[in-house]
Amino acid sequence: MSLVNALDFSGKNVLVCGASDGIGYGVAKALLEAGADVSITGTRTAEDYDNDFSGMTFYSLNIQDADSIEALAQNFQTLDVLVNCIGSVLWGKAEFEREGFEKILTINLTGAMQLCTEFFPLLEASKGNIVNLDSVVSIRPAPANPAYTASKAGLVQLTKALAQKWGRKGVRVNTLAPGMVPTKLTANQSSPExxxxxxxxxxxxxxxxPEDIAGGVLFLASPLAAYVTGHHLVVDGGLSL
Structure with a gap:
């Protein structure tokens, strides 16, 4: 392997789930620029978003619906990299109620697990890899968001469990924790003040x-990280220190 060309994803099929906007969109654009054949998902149709998805294949996905995840997987014959950027949060006191708590865990954790298992056969065939995005709250909990915190901390341990389970089958599984990045999810926390x-x-x-986070994803998904699995890469500007 040439380290010089390790970030060339030409000929690689990549799926970035949760890439209609924000961090996921930044990751998808970076992979596209690196030469990958990029597919992405959003909760609505491509026409419902303002972003430019040129060069990408767009799929609508309801991560809360097991059948929707299974149907997504049926569109692929090969896959080299799965990036899970899906995440949701509820504000107010909604995550303290059972319904809200279960909804966030279904999206952020159960949905991530099914994505990994649905695409595992293709990744095993390609000796590919998975990059899950958790959050800095997996290190420093957010007291107003117990479900989001629990789901993202759970995603770290899920990633490690899958890395142990699938390592001998040639599939690497890593996770990346973004710090504070202004997105629709964090709009109430990212004013200039x-x-x-x-x-x-x-x-x-x-x-x-999003470009800061994309750099970490490209590293984990590339041959530069060929001997890295079960790792929790924190990309937070030192916030968690």
């Missing part, structure tokens, strides 16, 4: 960007 306050405590002195 909030960023100024954040910069005082974060060693990097700024919010992260």
């Amino acid at each position: 909030q960023e100024a306050e954040f910069a005082k405590t974060c060693p990097a002195g700024r919010f992260g960007t």
Whole structure:
């Protein structure tokens, strides 16, 4: 393997779930620029979003519906990399109610598990890999979001369990924890005033960007990480320190 060309994804089939916007969209664009054949998912149709999906194949996915995940997998004959960027949160006190708590775990954890298992046969055939995106809350819990915190912490351990289970079959499984990145999910936390306050405590002195996260994903998905599995890569500008 040439380390110089390790980030060339030409000829690789990649699926980025949860890539209609935000971090997932940034990851998908980076993989597309690296030469990959990129498919993405969103909860609605491609026409319902303002982003440019040129060069990507778009699929609508209801991550809460097991049949929808199974149907998505039927569209693929080969797959080299699965990136799970799906995540949802409820504000107010909704995550303290059973219905809200179960909804977030279904989306963020149960859905991630089914994505991994549905696509495992194709990844085993290609000796491919999975990159799950958890969150810095898996290290520093968010007291107002118990379901989001629990689901993302659970995703870290799920990733490690799958890495142990599938390693000898040639499939690597890693997870990446983004820090604070302004997206629709964090819109109530990312005003210019909030960023100024954040910069005082974060060693990097700024919010992260989707491109910051994409760099970590490309590393984990590439041959540069050929001997890396079950790893939890934290990309948070030092926030969790």
